[in-house]
Amino acid sequence: MAKIKVELxxxxxxxxxxxxxxxxxxxxxxDEQLGKKIFIxxxxxxxxxxxxxxRSGLKGFTHQTLEVPCGERYKNLKMASSLYxxxxxxxxxxxxxxxxxxxxxxxxxxxxVAATYMRGINLIQVPTTLLAQVDAAIGxxxxxxxxxxxxxIGAFYQPKKVYIDIQALSTLPARELRTGLAEVVKYGxxxxxxxxxxxxxxxxxxxxxAFESPDTLRAALKVWQIxxxxxxxxxxxxxxxxxxxxxxxxxxxYGHTIGHAIEALTRYKAYNHGxxxxxxxxxxxxxxxxxxxxxxxxxxxxxxxxxxxxLPIEVKGLSAKKIINALQIDKKVREGKVQFVLPEKIGKVVxxxxxxxxxxxxxxxxxxxx
Ligand SMILES: NC(=O)c1ccc[n+]([C@@H]2O[C@H](COP(=O)([O-])OP(=O)(O)OC[C@H]3O[C@@H](n4cnc5c(N)ncnc54)[C@H](O)[C@@H]3O)[C@@H](O)[C@H]2O)c1
Numbered sequence: 001m002a003k004i005k006v007e008l009x010x011x012x013x014x015x016x017x018x019x020x021x022x023x024x025x026x027x028x029x030x031d032e033q034l035g036k037k038i039f040i041x042x043x044x045x046x047x048x049x050x051x052x053x054x055r056s057g058l059k060g061f062t063h064q065t066l067e068v069p070c071g072e073r074y075k076n077l078k079m080a081s082s083l084y085x086x087x088x089x090x091x092x093x094x095x096x097x098x099x100x101x102x103x104x105x106x107x108x109x110x111x112x113v114a115a116t117y118m119r120g121i122n123l124i125q126v127p128t129t130l131l132a133q134v135d136a137a138i139g140x141x142x143x144x145x146x147x148x149x150x151x152x153i154g155a156f157y158q159p160k161k162v163y164i165d166i167q168a169l170s171t172l173p174a175r176e177l178r179t180g181l182a183e184v185v186k187y188g189x190x191x192x193x194x195x196x197x198x199x200x201x202x203x204x205x206x207x208x209x210a211f212e213s214p215d216t217l218r219a220a221l222k223v224w225q226i227x228x229x230x231x232x233x234x235x236x237x238x239x240x241x242x243x244x245x246x247x248x249x250x251x252x253x254y255g256h257t258i259g260h261a262i263e264a265l266t267r268y269k270a271y272n273h274g275x276x277x278x279x280x281x282x283x284x285x286x287x288x289x290x291x292x293x294x295x296x297x298x299x300x301x302x303x304x305x306x307x308x309x310x311l312p313i314e315v316k317g318l319s320a321k322k323i324i325n326a327l328q329i330d331k332k333v334r335e336g337k338v339q340f341v342l343p344e345k346i347g348k349v350v351x352x353x354x355x356x357x358x359x360x361x362x363x364x365x366x367x368x369x370x
Contacts, residue, residue, distance in 0.1 A: 002229040006138065007240040008158060015138060015162040015236060017229045019221050022050055022165040023057035025099075025126065030060060034122045034160055035095035038063040039087060041110035042101040043070045046128050049171055054101060054126065064090055068109060072268065075105045076144050077153065083113045097122040097160075103129035103176075104136035108151070111142030115157030123159040128168040130180025131274065134187070134231035137162050139239040139249075150264075156244055164232070166224045170211040174310070177208055179274025181309045182255070184227055186281060187234040189302060190251050193347030195230050200301070202227075203308045251349050254341040255281030258364075261326035265318055278311035279367070286363045287355065288342040298346050313367075320364035324357060 001018035016028065038061045042051060047067060055063060066086050068074050087096075098121060100110035107125055114123035125137035143154020169177065188196030199206070202223050210220035235252070242249040259280030262271055271279070285302045288294040303313050315323075327338045337353035344350055 002225070004229065004233050004236050006158070006162075006236040008243060011158045013159060013161055015164065015232045017133075017164045017166065017225060017232060019225060020165065020167050021163070022053045022126070022168075025054060025124070025163050026058040026061060028163065029124070029161065032160070034124075035097045036061050037092065037096040038099055039090070039092060039096060040065045040099045040101050041068060041083065041106060041113070042066075043068050043103075043106055045070050046102040046106070050101065050128060050165075050168060054099070068106065070105075072105055072145070075109045076146075079109060080113050080116075080144055083109075084117055087113070087117055092117065092121065094118050094121055097124060099124045099126055100137075100159075101126045101128065102132070103127070104132040107132050107137045108141070108143050108154070111140075111157055111159070112144055112154055114159075115142050115155040120157065123157065125159045125162045127162070127164060129172060130169055130177055130228075131183060132180075133164045133166070133169075133228050134180055135183045135235065137164075138232055138235045140243065150268075158243075162232070164228060166221060166228050169224055170217060170221075172208070174208040175272065177206075178310050179272045181206060182274030182277045182281070182306070182311055184231050185302070185305055185309070185311075186252075186254050186277065187231045189281065189285075189343055189346055190254050190341070190349045191234045191238070191347060192230070193345070195234070196301075196305070196346050198226070198230075200305055203305065206309055250339065250351055251341055253339070254343070254349055255279075255284055257327060257338060257340050258283045258323060258360075261323045262315065262318065265322055265326050270317065271312070275312050278306045278313065279315055282306065282313045283360075283363055283367060284340060285343055286366065287340065287359055288344070290359050290363060291342070291355075293350075294343050294345060298343070301346060302343070315364065315368045318369055320361045320369040323364055323369065324360060327360075 004015040098114040100107045127133045127137035140156045140158035142157050143151045146152035205220045205223040210216045255277040259277035262276040285299045289299045339353050341349050
C-alpha cells in the first residue's frame, strides 16, 4: 500500500493506493473524526461492481447510497439539486461524509455537492476509473456542466482523503483504460523522465488483456500500483505548489489545449478525453520541435509510447482551421493569447503564449488535418 500526502497546510490529505482495499476504508477512517453518517454517491454500474465491497467495511457508520444514472450528461445542476433534496430528506448535516464512488463524472458531481451542501461537508474520493485515480479525484477541482459548456460551474474543494483500489481497473473497458493512460504519459513528459522510461519498459502490461488470466493479472496489478501511485505523486506535488491554477498547475494542461478543441469539435463522441489529449500531446511536441525547443528523438519517443498504448497520434476528419478557431474559445485563452504547454525534453515543459498560428497550422496539417 502506498500513502501520498497532498501538502495544502490545514487542508492537507492522504492519497492511499492499494490492491483489494475497498472494504478497508471504514477501518482506515474510523479514527479520523470525519463523522459517522456516510452518503455514498455512485452510479448503478459501479454500485453493482463495488458498492457491496465498500459497504461491507463500513462497520460503525450509518450509510446510505444515492445513485446517479451513468454518464456525463447527468453531471449537471439538476442532478446536484436532486442530490441536495435527498441529503436534506435524510437529515445530512455538517458532520456527514460524502463518499464519491466512481469515475470522474461521479467525483466531480459528488465533490461539487459536498463543496456546496451546508457550505461544505466532508468528502472522500474513491475513484474507480484510471482517469479518476490518476487525475480527477486529486486536487480538488469539482463541478458540473452547463448547457453552454463543460465544467462551467464549480468550486475548488479538497477531499479529506483519496482512497484508491487499483483492482477496480480490472473491470474497466479497454477504451476507458486508454483514456486514463494518456494522462499517465502526460505526467512522465511534464515532470519525470524516469517514470516515462518505466512506462516504455512496461507498456505490454498496460492493456485489458493483462487482466484476463490470474497470472497476468497479478503481474499487471503490481505495475499498475506503481503507475497509479507515481502519477498521484506528481499530481499531488503540482497541486501543492499551485492549488488554484494560477501558475505551475497549468503544466497539467500539456496536450489539453488542442485536446479540448478536438473534444469540443467532435462533440465529445468521436474522440474521448484521453484520445484527444494524446493527439494534443503529439501536436504540442511537434510544435516544440518546430520551434527548436525539443529534439526529434524525444518527440518520437512520445509518439511511439502513445501509439503502443493504443492511443491516436493523428487527427481524422477535422480541419486545422476549425481547431485553431476552437482554441480561441477555450478556457486556456488569457488576454487574447492561447496558452500552450510545450516540452523541452522528456520530464520538462514550459508555458508559452507566443506561438505563430502558421506553426500550429502546419503541424496539424502534418498530423492529418485537411
Ligand atoms: N476534477 C478534475 O480535475 C477532472 C480531471 C479530469 C477529468 N475530469 C472529469 O472526469 C469526467 C470523466 O471521467 P471518467 O473518464 O472517469 O469517466 P466516467 O466517470 O464517465 O466513467 C466512465 C464509465 O466507466 C464506468 N466505470 C467507472 N468505474 C468503473 C470500473 N471500475 N469498472 C467498469 N466500469 C466503470 C462508469 O459507470 C462510466 O459509465 C469528465 O466529466 C471530466 O470533466 C475531472
